[in-house]
């Protein structure tokens with residue numbers, strides 16, 4: 001079984017996906033971490049984000065050298081490793097936030113991310129922007145999370161203390177830059193995550209899924 005959870009920045013995708021996956025005792029995949037990791041790799045090697053070739057050759061070289069950039073969908077949360085180095089903590093920064101949408105516009109990088117995701121065998125929950133449309137259109141259940149920019153900014157500020165107005169403006173800008181890949185699947189269930197607590201939203205998603213087989 002594949003469940004997809006898509007939505008814009010800070011709509012609650014990772015938290016809801018994690019809670020749903022835990023309830024179903026299956027992993028969840030955070031596609032955004034792969035885009036963040038590719039962006040971090042380009043920034044750390046001072047590569048341009050307007051041309052995919054240098055970035056893809058870096059990622060392919062790391063794989064050939066035996067130190068691939070990989071997504072580890074661990075129960076305690078997704079991690080990105082480059083060989084034996086866990087780089088996850090380097091990926092949720094203002095600098096990566098400011099550049100990731102540019103990287104995500106590169107079709108060759110999208111194909112690379114999709115290839116990483118397609119290597120993983122179901123069952124899983126996959127969260128991002130285009131999981132239910134481009135990456136796993138065959139998913140058995142699809143959800144699209146929404147919340148107002150103000151609510152989403154207030155959540156981000158809880159995580160990374162910053163000026164609320166500038167966080168909201170940055171989220172709106174990223175929403176615009178991500179619009180092309182963020183359209184909901186026609187068969188996705190839309191959920192306003194501003195309408196309840198995280199636990200209530202997780203329960204709402206689970207209520208749309210077939211009950212797990214009894215032991």
Ligand SMILES: Nc1ncnc2c1ncn2[C@@H]1O[C@H](COP(=O)(O)OP(=O)(O)O)[C@@H](O)[C@H]1O
Nearest residue numbers: 009010011012013014015155193196197198201
């Ligand atoms: N329904 C909710 N009510 C309150 N806080 C929420 C809700 N959903 C998510 N959050 C919180 O909002 C923040 C952003 O959620 P996250 O799952 O990281 O969003 P995304 O993956 O879409 O960027 C996290 O701190 C999370 O705990």
Ligand SMILES: Nc1ccn([C@@H]2O[C@H](COP(=O)(O)OP(=O)(O)O)[C@@H](O)[C@H]2O)c(=O)n1
Nearest residue numbers: 008009010031032035100101104128129130
């Ligand atoms: N399936 C996806 C997931 C992320 N992305 C890109 O990656 C960026 C970071 O995704 P994310 O899910 O980690 O971001 P948040 O919504 O958690 O802030 C997004 O702003 C998009 O530019 C994408 O294009 N397609």
